Amino acid sequence: MFIKLCKPLAFTTILMVLTIILVPEAQAAWELDMPRGVSTLSEEIFGLHRLILIICTIICIGLFAFVFYTFATCRKSQGVKAAKFSHSTRAEIIWTIIPTLIVIGMAIPSARGIIKIEDTSGAEMSILVTGNQWKWSYDYLNEDKFFFSSLDKASYEASRRDSGIDPTTVDHYLRNVNNAMVVPVDTKIRLLLTSNDVIHAWWVPELYVKKDANPGFINEVWFEAIKTGIFRGQCAELCGRGHGFMPIVVVVETQERYEQWLAGDLKWDSTAQQLVPTNQNPTSTDTLAAL
Amino acid sequence: MSDSTHDDHDTKPTGLKRWLFTTNHKDIGTLYLVTSLIMFFVGGSMAMMIRLELFQPGLQFIDPQFFNSLVTVHALVMVFGAVMPAFVGLANWMIPMMIGAPDMALPRLNNWSFWLLPFAFTLLILTFFLPGGAPAGGWTLYPPLVLQTGDSFPFLVFAVHLLGASSIMGAINIIVTIMNMRAPGMTLMKMPMFVWTWLITAYLLIAVMPVLAGAVTMLLTDRFFGTSFFNAAGGGDPVLFQHVFWFFGHPEVYIMILPSFGVISQIVPAFSRKPLFGFSSMVYATASIAFLSFIVWAHHMFTTGMPIAGQLYFMLGTMLIAIPTGVKIFNWLATMWKGELTFETPMLFAIGFILMFAIGGFSGLMMAIVPVDYQYHDTYFIVAHFHYTLVPGSVFALMGAAYYWLPKWTGYYYNEKIGQWHFWTSAVFVNVLFFPQHFLGLAGMPRRIPDYPTQFADFNMVSSIGGFLFGASQLLFVWAVISSVKGKQKAPAKAWEGAEGLEWTLPSPAPYHSFNTPPKVD
Amino acid sequence: MAHADNSYYIPHGSHWPLTGSIGLFGIMIGASIWLNGSGIGPLVLSIGFAVLLFMIFGWFRLVINESEGGQYNSEVDTSFRMGMGWFIFSEVMFFAAFFGALFYARGIAVPWLGGDSNNFFTNELLWNNFTATWPTNGPDDLGGKFETLGPWGIPALNTAILLTSGITLTIAHHALQKGSRGILSMFLAATFILGFIFMGFQAYEYIHAYQELNLTMESGIYGSTFFLLTGFHGLHVTIGATMLVVIWLRCLRGHFKPDHHFAFEAVAWYWHFVDVVWLFLFIFVYWL
Numbered sequence A: 001m002f003i004k005l006c007k008p009l010a011f012t013t014i015l016m017v018l019t020i021i022l023v024p025e026a027q028a029a030w031e032l033d034m035p036r037g038v039s040t041l042s043e044e045i046f047g048l049h050r051l052i053l054i055i056c057t058i059i060c061i062g063l064f065a066f067v068f069y070t071f072a073t074c075r076k077s078q079g080v081k082a083a084k085f086s087h088s089t090r091a092e093i094i095w096t097i098i099p100t101l102i103v104i105g106m107a108i109p110s111a112r113g114i115i116k117i118e119d120t121s122g123a124e125m126s127i128l129v130t131g132n133q134w135k136w137s138y139d140y141l142n143e144d145k146f147f148f149s150s151l152d153k154a155s156y157e158a159s160r161r162d163s164g165i166d167p168t169t170v171d172h173y174l175r176n177v178n179n180a181m182v183v184p185v186d187t188k189i190r191l192l193l194t195s196n197d198v199i200h201a202w203w204v205p206e207l208y209v210k211k212d213a214n215p216g217f218i219n220e221v222w223f224e225a226i227k228t229g230i231f232r233g234q235c236a237e238l239c240g241r242g243h244g245f246m247p248i249v250v251v252v253e254t255q256e257r258y259e260q261w262l263a264g265d266l267k268w269d270s271t272a273q274q275l276v277p278t279n280q281n282p283t284s285t286d287t288l289a290a291l
Numbered sequence B: 001m002s003d004s005t006h007d008d009h010d011t012k013p014t015g016l017k018r019w020l021f022t023t024n025h026k027d028i029g030t031l032y033l034v035t036s037l038i039m040f041f042v043g044g045s046m047a048m049m050i051r052l053e054l055f056q057p058g059l060q061f062i063d064p065q066f067f068n069s070l071v072t073v074h075a076l077v078m079v080f081g082a083v084m085p086a087f088v089g090l091a092n093w094m095i096p097m098m099i100g101a102p103d104m105a106l107p108r109l110n111n112w113s114f115w116l117l118p119f120a121f122t123l124l125i126l127t128f129f130l131p132g133g134a135p136a137g138g139w140t141l142y143p144p145l146v147l148q149t150g151d152s153f154p155f156l157v158f159a160v161h162l163l164g165a166s167s168i169m170g171a172i173n174i175i176v177t178i179m180n181m182r183a184p185g186m187t188l189m190k191m192p193m194f195v196w197t198w199l200i201t202a203y204l205l206i207a208v209m210p211v212l213a214g215a216v217t218m219l220l221t222d223r224f225f226g227t228s229f230f231n232a233a234g235g236g237d238p239v240l241f242q243h244v245f246w247f248f249g250h251p252e253v254y255i256m257i258l259p260s261f262g263v264i265s266q267i268v269p270a271f272s273r274k275p276l277f278g279f280s281s282m283v284y285a286t287a288s289i290a291f292l293s294f295i296v297w298a299h300h301m302f303t304t305g306m307p308i309a310g311q312l313y314f315m316l317g318t319m320l321i322a323i324p325t326g327v328k329i330f331n332w333l334a335t336m337w338k339g340e341l342t343f344e345t346p347m348l349f350a351i352g353f354i355l356m357f358a359i360g361g362f363s364g365l366m367m368a369i370v371p372v373d374y375q376y377h378d379t380y381f382i383v384a385h386f387h388y389t390l391v392p393g394s395v396f397a398l399m400g401a402a403y404y405w406l407p408k409w410t411g412y413y414y415n416e417k418i419g420q421w422h423f424w425t426s427a428v429f430v431n432v433l434f435f436p437q438h439f440l441g442l443a444g445m446p447r448r449i450p451d452y453p454t455q456f457a458d459f460n461m462v463s464s465i466g467g468f469l470f471g472a473s474q475l476l477f478v479w480a481v482i483s484s485v486k487g488k489q490k491a492p493a494k495a496w497e498g499a500e501g502l503e504w505t506l507p508s509p510a511p512y513h514s515f516n517t518p519p520k521v522d
Numbered sequence C: 001m002a003h004a005d006n007s008y009y010i011p012h013g014s015h016w017p018l019t020g021s022i023g024l025f026g027i028m029i030g031a032s033i034w035l036n037g038s039g040i041g042p043l044v045l046s047i048g049f050a051v052l053l054f055m056i057f058g059w060f061r062l063v064i065n066e067s068e069g070g071q072y073n074s075e076v077d078t079s080f081r082m083g084m085g086w087f088i089f090s091e092v093m094f095f096a097a098f099f100g101a102l103f104y105a106r107g108i109a110v111p112w113l114g115g116d117s118n119n120f121f122t123n124e125l126l127w128n129n130f131t132a133t134w135p136t137n138g139p140d141d142l143g144g145k146f147e148t149l150g151p152w153g154i155p156a157l158n159t160a161i162l163l164t165s166g167i168t169l170t171i172a173h174h175a176l177q178k179g180s181r182g183i184l185s186m187f188l189a190a191t192f193i194l195g196f197i198f199m200g201f202q203a204y205e206y207i208h209a210y211q212e213l214n215l216t217m218e219s220g221i222y223g224s225t226f227f228l229l230t231g232f233h234g235l236h237v238t239i240g241a242t243m244l245v246v247i248w249l250r251c252l253r254g255h256f257k258p259d260h261h262f263a264f265e266a267v268a269w270y271w272h273f274v275d276v277v278w279l280f281l282f283i284f285v286y287w288l
Ligand code: HEA
Pocket: A059, A063, A098, A099, A100, A102, A103, B140, B253, B254, B256, B257, B299, B300, B301, B318, B319, B321, B322, B323, B325, B326, B327, B329, B357, B358, B359, B360, B361, B362, B363, B364, B365, B367, B368, B369, B373, B376, B377, B378, B382, B385, B386, B389, B390, B393, B394
């Protein structure tokens, strides 16, 4: 029986591995875990995630091991006779206390994390981010900067049914926008999230920020990126037909280039995937792609 | 009434009337079970369409709006049509037999509880054919989005009302049966675990289904009568709905898992040939889980902008549930330990349940931790979590229960070979189906999207393949059931060597009226 | 069915449940298409209602006849009692949902719109001129200016009426147990008459609110919670009073015995429940 049990288990593993190998996919990432992130808090939160993941995996493996050991030793076909015991206060106390301690152990660093995440004080700039069906708008408070940001044209066209375009040929399919949000590096930025219609959620995995944008209310979040680069996310709360087509692109730039962008000397080019000088010939003919 | 003759002989009414007008707990149980199997296939077909669209990036087959409708109705059908009625069906069949009662306490009400369901699902499924399509706001029905539903909106609300009424009446009946109809000597602490878990589940049902009814009523008035419960301009708040919904919704998930715990607590001792370990702590653990389930609802809402105190409280409360749940799991392991194990199909499903429910439970525990839930929330990690608790959780428990009690219901054993095949294909493919969704979620794939960035393509394809094979495997279940109904091998009263309990003292198949004279319990 | 005293009574099959489902189905289809603007909605709705009423009459007649025919032993009686008790509990939870909405609005939603807790910017950027008060129809002044109904006029009177009706009902119950049928039917009649007076006042207040105070369902969150809470309560009073009328008629026909009158008690519990809900309404909706 024990041998019989192993076979299907091995089969599962082999099947999964085989599918992984055989599925034709060139740019396969096979990403198994969360991105490590680029914000000041991301290391800590990622660490917390790893910690609980490992604890849970270990307990789970222990559980599985115990079960299979039981199967290996307590089978009727081996001629064992069933024992008669049906309780043990000591055992029950042990398996109540130990999980309690583990749970408390997990809760302490988590509570610390929450407090840090919620502390928006000392932000150096604020951006009002508004969700709309189905695009975001960004309003740089105290600056003269307001714009809408929606799905870029290439993705939009490829995502049409019967478009005949293979999405894998589109750069950053569904994670590209016509107007990116640009912020300076090493700066604590406060986002004020709200919505004009239904609930949306603003999420960029690498910035470790996800929060709902509720109509009629404003939620605050903050992040401080420690690296320049382009970070992508998308709307994370069901908001209707276009929910899957509401991406977010955040360009983290040096203070200097950020200011050039603010002044209008640089702009986001969705084809080149970078900030380009405004007077340079655009490589993109992207217009506002509505759904 | 022509058939108002004495019902105390083992005579069954015949024809259509038997099923339409029945007051017999076994007939009603059968109606529930058959309906839930049909709804499982209906909801499963929708899941297959979802997986088909997600097989590759790009929109191949269906419109995004229709995709959202499929997701919404898939969930509603599975939760309210497949899993809940299946457990009520089991309760109807088994509870009177297990406590030594002649029938359920309120038999006509029992008939009504069932006969609301077909009408409710007609209302719900009808919506696919209405202008604007079926509801597409997710099964959580969050406003303001759900208020944008087309003509199907009032149908959705009323269907939920009917489903709630059905559940409440069913739950009242179960409580009354258990509290009032036990055979002499069947004290509370002698009741089988399945009866215990159902008793507690029924309390949960009565407490939360009316709250859901209230929530959808507020949606209805917001949409049609100008109230502003969920509208900030009038002083309301869309998040208010989420609080009310999850006050129902979180206990709801335990409504779907506690009876499973009961089933597992029947099957494991039977095939270990050893009494259930720690009976009373099992009872207390179940009660604690039920109690805690009322005070943790907002763990579904960490990203809505709750104040810190709320987040801390709901995190801690949620994490505490791991402790009584752990007690249950450890008790099952201790029951198997030093037992005399055999691995017939029901036992295989029970083991599959214990191991894979634990996986789902641990991902749940991870999601209770707020800083990381900000990352997991509304991704496929959640989808993986709840399918692990619901499919190899509740559904496996239901399958196990069916195999365990089929000989009692039909009088014949099912085809064991088919049962074994059903288990192994299900257990393998359910992991191919849902395990990769953990990776997808962690890597950043949101849920409820019909199309996705290309880096998620591979695992989605794996998951879809697993999905199709898992779905196809369920056809084996139908085969197994038919093999028992058309049976070859006659089952004795005590169909399983190690099975204990009053239901096994009745002949197989069980007579139409269970215990006309109460049995003696010592 | 002559074995009422030794074994549990299992009723024979009945078409009433199915008829009831069909009635409800008609009501729901009718209401839905009506809300969607279809002209035949009211017709379908009425047919559904007619079927439902037919079911209620038929089913209750059947049960009453069985009960008066002595088929229900004390165990069946206990089942009915427990069933009614848990049904009332489910009703409590239904009201709890609306009370929850009220408390959430007053304690959380409205203060947050006014900038409380972590919502400084909500007030600052979205609803800048709004200060949290109660009653309110929200920062957009939905439904326009309105006045509320003070607690110490009709609502206080209504409280007294309902409390009195609870007392008259208890007197009737004692009379039933003692076998004084005259007092029973007199006080039972007093109870439902008080109930109908309550409803009359309530109707008057609604008209007053709509016509003179501009307090409507559309008056923001105050109007929403006010009308749904008092409205559902009023619906329950109506149902309760109707049931009182029914058992009063049954009393006149000589139904119920001093030691066997489940239907009476069920209605009495229901009435007390409606009473308690009103007390909460009076305190939290009208008064505080
Ligand atoms: C049967 C259904 C079921 C069950 C049983 C559970 C069980 C649990 N669930 Fe799950 N859950 C759902 C169904 C279920 N859930 C559904 C449907 C959703 C999504 C709804 C939606 O949004 O659509 C959801 C979503 C959900 C969320 C919201 C996530 C989000 O949206 O961001 C959270 C967060 O806390 C959560 C937590 C938990 C926890 C802590 C448990 C616990 O009960 C698990 C306890 C079990 C264990 C922990 C394993 C066994 C224990 C041991 C072996 C002991 C040792 C343990 C330790 C030392 C810790 N669930």
